[in-house]
Amino acid sequence: MAEVVEVIIVTVRDIFQDEAGRRSRFSDEYKNLSALIILDKQDMIRLEAKDGQKLLVKNDVGSVVVAAKTSEDDMHPGLAFMYNSPWSNQLVSDNVCDGSIPGNKRIKATLSTTEENMDITQISELQARMQS
Template sequence: MGFDQFLSSPEMEILIITHRDIFQSAANSDSRFSDDYANLTAIIRLDKQDMKKAGIKEGDLVAIKNNSGKVVVKALQSTYEEPHSGTAYMVNGPWVNALVSAETSGTGVPAFKYIEAKMERSKESSITSFE
């Protein structure tokens, strides 16, 4: 247990873009409740500078919350070469779905693509479970 766990982590606003992933889809076809599926889906990919600004290292757990819910997922550095400060990417799945607003503005279709949230390094020691 390191001293840094007692230091507060800055909370930052992010815009989450969801996407499909062929590897996650393959794991999903095996079982949505498998460790493989969770390892490929319970992650958020962040801009390198955003990670540095928030004091987040590759593999750290982060808490993401908005008015719709809160989840803890693993943070990984984005593979995009272009900087995308303030924008993060998550694979479609139960973790990001917990952050999707039920408000549909009369369309009946939730906004799955652009999810506004706040993020900080998590004080919890595990990823949010299915339960």
């Protein structure tokens, strides 16, 4: 059984994801480039995950199911990256400190592999949560 891994998620930008979002926020292209978490090799091993493995990312604010992707960067175990999107924003707290900036850059969350039948969180699901 793979471990539950704790990470700090930093949201970053990606030009391909940005381009896809400009064309459509509702396309599979945008979903596939947004619903991703980029992990260090060591964290991938701890999760027994390969690229494309669905992971449940969860914290006090919310949860999403996204696909894992191995980082091309040097070693950064415990540090994960997500592209700015409605998926990453499910995990961002609106509790702000004095600068009144939401904590997009230091999101604490846990990662675990999902049951086989769990799919990547759809944009329609995210919309339903917002409007509930």
